[in-house]
Amino acid sequence: xxxxxxxxxxxxxxxxxxxxxPYSGVHSASLIKEPADRFLQDPELxxxxxxxxxxxxxxxxxxxxxxxxxxxxxxxxDLKWWEDNVPxxxxxxxxxxxxxxxxxxxxxxxxxxxxxxxxxxxxxxxxLDELDCVMMGLLCGPLxxxxxxxxxxxxxxxxxNPERAHEIVRFAGEVGALSAQFxxxxxxxxxxxxxxxxxxIRSEVFQRFVTPNCQPIIDVIHSAGLTSSFFICGDCTKVxxxxxxxxxxxxxxxxxxxxxxxxxxxxxxxxxxxxxxKLTLALSLGMISPREDAIASLAxxxxxxxxxxxx
Amino acid sequence: xKEEGVEFQQKDEIIQGMCDxxxxxxxxxxxxxxxxxxxxxxxxxxxxxxxxSAGMDKVGDLYARHEYFVPELLLCSDVLYAGLxxxxxxxxxDQVKAKGKLMIGVVQGDIHDIGKNLVVAMFExxxxxxxxxxxxxxxxxxxxxxxxxxxxxxxxxTLMTTSMLGLPKIIKMLRxxxxxxxxxxxxxxxxxEIAKKFxxxxxxxxxxxAVKEAINMISN
Numbered sequence: 001x002x003x004x005x006x007x008x009x010x011x012x013x014x015x016x017x018x019x020x021x022p023y024s025g026v027h028s029a030s031l032i033k034e035p036a037d038r039f040l041q042d043p044e045l046x047x048x049x050x051x052x053x054x055x056x057x058x059x060x061x062x063x064x065x066x067x068x069x070x071x072x073x074x075x076x077x078d079l080k081w082w083e084d085n086v087p088x089x090x091x092x093x094x095x096x097x098x099x100x101x102x103x104x105x106x107x108x109x110x111x112x113x114x115x116x117x118x119x120x121x122x123x124x125x126x127x128l129d130e131l132d133c134v135m136m137g138l139l140c141g142p143l144x145x146x147x148x149x150x151x152x153x154x155x156x157x158x159x160x161n162p163e164r165a166h167e168i169v170r171f172a173g174e175v176g177a178l179s180a181q182f183x184x185x186x187x188x189x190x191x192x193x194x195x196x197x198x199x200x201i202r203s204e205v206f207q208r209f210v211t212p213n214c215q216p217i218i219d220v221i222h223s224a225g226l227t228s229s230f231f232i233c234g235d236c237t238k239v240x241x242x243x244x245x246x247x248x249x250x251x252x253x254x255x256x257x258x259x260x261x262x263x264x265x266x267x268x269x270x271x272x273x274x275x276x277x278k279l280t281l282a283l284s285l286g287m288i289s290p291r292e293d294a295i296a297s298l299a300x301x302x303x304x305x306x307x308x309x310x311x
Numbered sequence: 312x313k314e315e316g317v318e319f320q321q322k323d324e325i326i327q328g329m330c331d332x333x334x335x336x337x338x339x340x341x342x343x344x345x346x347x348x349x350x351x352x353x354x355x356x357x358x359x360x361x362x363x364s365a366g367m368d369k370v371g372d373l374y375a376r377h378e379y380f381v382p383e384l385l386l387c388s389d390v391l392y393a394g395l396x397x398x399x400x401x402x403x404x405d406q407v408k409a410k411g412k413l414m415i416g417v418v419q420g421d422i423h424d425i426g427k428n429l430v431v432a433m434f435e436x437x438x439x440x441x442x443x444x445x446x447x448x449x450x451x452x453x454x455x456x457x458x459x460x461x462x463x464x465x466x467x468x469t470l471m472t473t474s475m476l477g478l479p480k481i482i483k484m485l486r487x488x489x490x491x492x493x494x495x496x497x498x499x500x501x502x503x504e505i506a507k508k509f510x511x512x513x514x515x516x517x518x519x520x521a522v523k524e525a526i527n528m529i530s531n
Contacts (some may be wrong), residue, residue, distance in 0.1 A: 080422065080447075083471045088422045152425055155382040156389065159336065200381040234499060238377050280500045284472055287504060 002060040002132040003189065010190055010227045010250040010272040018298055020177040021136070021274060021309040024053040026086055027059065027223035030057065031108035040067060043119035050120070050135075051127045061134035061307075064121055064183075068140040068194060071175050072148035074112030075104050092151035094184070098164060099149065107178060112174030114182060121186035128212070134190050137183025140229070141195025142213040145172035158205050165209065173213030180220040191221045196233035198243075199254075206242045218247045223310060246270040255279055255311025259300040265304060274307035283310060320409035322353050326362040329394060333366025334373070336386040338393045345397040355401040360438070363394045367436035381425065384518065388432035395435065409440035410531055414457060415466035416444030418477055423470035426498060429518035430466060437522045450481045454488050462492075464525050466510075469498040474506075482510045493528045495522060 006019040024031075028049030040043045046065060067086045073079055079087035091173035093102040109118060121135065128135045134308045146154045146169045156166035176193065183191045198210045213232070221228040230250035232243055243251050244265050250272030253262050259276055266273035277283060277297055282290040297308055326330050327472060332341035333477045341363075346360045370387040373379035379387075379441035413434050417424050417453035424446040434441050442460050444452060457465055469475045478496055485492050495513035513528045 081421060082473075085420065085471060090422065152385065152428075155385050155425075158382050159386055202380050202382075205380075205382065238380075280472055280475070280505065281502070284476070285505065285508070287508065 003134050006060040006134050007146055007227050008309065009305055009307045010229055010274070012250060012266065012270050012272045014304050016303070018301055018303065018306045018308045019060035019305055020058070021061040022053065022057040022059050023066055023310055024050070024057070024059075026084070028053040030084075035083040036085055037083055040065065040086065041113065041116060043116045043123060045118035046116065047123035047127070050124050051131075054128055054131055054133045059131075059133050061136050062128070063136045063138045063192075064124065064186070065117065066190065066194075067140075068136050068144055068196070070117070070146070071107070071145050071172075071179055074107035074114060075175060076151070077148055089148040092149060092153075094146075094149040094168050095151045095153050098167040102169075104149070104171065106174060109182060109185075118182070118186060121188075125187045128202065132220055135186070135188050136209060136261040137180070137186065137188035138192040138194050139176050139179035139183065139191065139211070139217070141193045141198060141230075142169050142172040142176055142217075143201070143210050144195045144197040145175060147197045155200075158209065162208075169209045169213050169255065173216050176214070177216040177220050180217045181224075184220065184224040185205070188226070190227045190229060192229040192231045193217055193248065194231040194233075197249055199232050199234035199236035199239065199273075201239065203239050203242050206239045211242065211246055214246055214248075226289060229274070240265055244271060250274065250305065250307075252307075252309060255281070257311075263301060263306065272305040272307065273301070274309040275301075276311035278310065279310045322351070325353065326358055327473050329358060329362030330366040330369065333363055333390045333394070334369050334389055336383065336390055338390045341390045341394045342397065345394045348398060349401060354397040356403070359395065359398050359402075362436065364436045367391055367433060371433065371516045374517065377422050381429075382474070384429050385425070388429060391432055391436050393446070410438045411463040411525065412440045412442070412460065413464050413466055413525065414442040414444065414460050414462035415451075415468065416448035416453060417446035417468045417470075418474050418481060419435050419447055420477065421469045421474035422446045424468070424471065426518060427466075427468040430468065430497065430515070430521045433518045433522050434525070439522075447469075450477065450484055453481055453485050457479060457485060457492060458488060463529050464513075465492055465494045467494065467496045469496075469500070472500045475500045478511070479509045482483075486510070495521065495528065528529075
């Protein structure tokens with residue numbers, strides 16, 4: 001019941017109550033008292049942490065992992081690992097050339113950490129099914145991946161060298177489509193495109209670069225009969241309407257946004273929406289009551305297409 | 312009327328052109344006009360202040376109004392730096408005195424530095440002396456460098472919630488070394504209330520507001 005309720009909410013439908021997704025990520029590592037760098041590279045630890053988090057937080061859905069460096073690493077970017085956070089991408093092979101000239105290849109299931117993730121899914125999926133909990137696949141969106149590949153240069157290329165930017169973002173979209181296929185093969189029922197960088201651009205740039213390069217990803221998800229979402233971090237007010245129009249079944253937003261605004265926009269476009277507990281103020285620092293924040297979010301979100309989740 | 316080498320009107324046109332070039336992200340035009348500044352012996356300090364800095368002020372307004380975004384800010388700061396590269400060596404010694412001294416870095420555990428780099432550009436445009444410690448800066452390094460640099464303001468930048476949690480410790484370490492140090496924090500996970508809770512003296516929600524906040528901090 002919980003799984004179907006979550007899928008219905010993500011697709012903008014009415015649900016008896018708002019389902020709940022804790023975007024646990026590397027927090028799952030701390031729950032099982034493991035450092036993040038070890039956790040993210042060990043399939044058994046990854047599966048153990050995800051299942052533990054799903055049980056502990058009574059989740060209706062949970063990401064298998066929340067790490068936007070996977071795709072960049074799979075095409076050859078180097079990473080800096082941290083004990084308490086996801087790794088950071090530290091090399092940018094497309095900083096001065098397009099992917100074909102940089103020798104980048106589309107990844108396979110054996111590239112980078114995909115074998116670890118596949119194995120973690122194999123272990124975690126049956127256990128999550130027993131809990132009636134959706135296993136979610138979160139993939140790195142095309143603009144954020146393009147920023148990993150090209151570094152800060154991608155921002156200026158949108159204006160100064162758009163042909164180059166198009167090549168890089170197009171490649172990133174193709175990589176994302178493969179990630180979507182991988183997550184579909186693993187058994188993820190909901191697959192989300194996570195693209196935080198896309199909150200930092202104007203609407204026209206979003207429409208030119210993000211929207212078209214998400215379509216191959218969305219096509220893969222929908223062709224597999226699965227549910228799609230677009231998760232955008234930061235204050236995305238200026239591109240929120242573009243996000244709603246991108247073609248996913250639902251969207252997910254960060255704590256900076258007014259949930260009332262997001263709700264109204266999502267209902268206009270008949271899509272699901274999730275958010276946006278104050279991760280920093282409430283959950284990390286306790287400066288506002290997490291309970292009251294949750295109550296306020298539930299009141300704002302309602303029962304139509306809403307999923308409660310941290311921002 | 313004529314100043315040595317150039318008509319006043321021509322000088323004003325050149326300087327206004329520099330301002331416009333910054334706003335319009337036209338690096339070639341800015342470089343061309345900065346070279347005219349030198350050719351016509353226009354005061355470099357005036358050109359920087361009324362041309363380049365004025366341009367960045369307008370850029371800041373456009374960003375605050377959500378007409379410019381990160382890509383535009385970066386391009387405008389490229390134009391600013393192209394102009395500063397030409398004009399700075401021609402500042403007279405008595406013109407080099409900065410409005411203030413900023414030391415800034417992205418805290419240990421975080422390598423995201425776009426925001427910090429934009430803050431650096433805005434402060435340099437505003438005539439501050441800036442010491443950029445880079446990214447993933449160890450806690451102790453902030454203290455060590457502040458002992459040496461004695462900045463008016465120490466800026467701590469972070470994008471990640473995990474690195475943000477280290478800010479109270481850095482602030483405490485800095486204050487133990489220098490109780491009078493003024494500390495500004497900024498970055499996506501932060502708010503003014505969090506900054507206050509952590510013990511910072513100031514908070515900037517973006518690169519544009521950081522300079523104004525710094526001026527308030529050193530005036531109080």
